[in-house]
Amino acid sequence: MSFSAAWLSLREPFDRRARNPAVLQAVAAAFAGLPSVNIADLACGTGSTLRALGPRIAARQHWRLYDNDLSLLARAADVPNATAVPVDLARDLEVALDGPVDLVTTSALLDLVSAEWLERLAIETAARRIPVYAALTYDGRAEFTPSDPLDDKIVAAVNAHQRSDKGFGPALGPTAAQAAVEQFERVGYTVLQGAADWSFETADREIQTEILSGWAAAAREMGTVPLPDVLAWLTRHNVFVAAGLSSIRVGHVDVFARPAAAR
Numbered sequence: 001m002s003f004s005a006a007w008l009s010l011r012e013p014f015d016r017r018a019r020n021p022a023v024l025q026a027v028a029a030a031f032a033g034l035p036s037v038n039i040a041d042l043a044c045g046t047g048s049t050l051r052a053l054g055p056r057i058a059a060r061q062h063w064r065l066y067d068n069d070l071s072l073l074a075r076a077a078d079v080p081n082a083t084a085v086p087v088d089l090a091r092d093l094e095v096a097l098d099g100p101v102d103l104v105t106t107s108a109l110l111d112l113v114s115a116e117w118l119e120r121l122a123i124e125t126a127a128r129r130i131p132v133y134a135a136l137t138y139d140g141r142a143e144f145t146p147s148d149p150l151d152d153k154i155v156a157a158v159n160a161h162q163r164s165d166k167g168f169g170p171a172l173g174p175t176a177a178q179a180a181v182e183q184f185e186r187v188g189y190t191v192l193q194g195a196a197d198w199s200f201e202t203a204d205r206e207i208q209t210e211i212l213s214g215w216a217a218a219a220r221e222m223g224t225v226p227l228p229d230v231l232a233w234l235t236r237h238n239v240f241v242a243a244g245l246s247s248i249r250v251g252h253v254d255v256f257a258r259p260a261a262a263r
């Protein structure tokens, strides 16, 4: 599955605003007083986690940025303390975890992966006693203001679509946030979680338009809502967006999972 740099750039300010401050603070505090930190960022895209977390960690940092999209990686590695590493994480996750790694980070990835891959991530990080900061995992909630009678059916179709294979096997989609907490607790980690919801206000027209059309396309692919209904739903919401009357909230969860009594 591919993601455009334009889409990642559009969402980054909303992601940054959504990231849970208590979880971010806990990550930063875990490395306070250390002279240097080696961070492996999985599925880095253009490097949004480096930009969001980097300034909060006082220690000298070296980031290894992993992704399978070369054009995103080229943008991400355009900073002095980062090395870009092309890798298919579905196949070669362990490559990213070997070597000196003090912290694994990722954002907007866990809803794309399968239960098996998530379990592998938890087991492999636990074997190396590496803490994990996983931000912006979609949790299946979407609230529209004004609401529409078809919202629930469209969101149900979107959530079903989210569970299709994104390259890692059948995706966890809206169940990923809860599954991540459970998997890391199962390997003995202490997990801090916090809401990291996207909040699109009435002026945020461009991202609302993108989200609505993406969800209409997903609902169309699922075929559970008749196409004329999907189109009518999209049109009604777009009218509200254009009039500056629409706001949308999308549920996400951030987690910081760390080995008990470590770092």
Ligand SMILES: C[S@@+](CC[C@H](N)C(=O)[O-])C[C@H]1O[C@@H](n2cnc3c(N)ncnc32)[C@H](O)[C@@H]1O
Binding pocket: 001, 002, 003, 008, 015, 042, 043, 044, 045, 046, 047, 048, 049, 066, 067, 068, 069, 072, 087, 088, 089, 090, 091, 106, 107, 108, 109, 166, 167
């Ligand atoms: C939703 S984007 C998130 C990007 C970035 N973490 C962010 O928050 O902006 C998902 C990322 O996963 C990467 N990705 C998807 N499948 C992958 C795979 N099999 N191996 C490595 N990266 C993958 C995509 O290229 C994309 O950069």
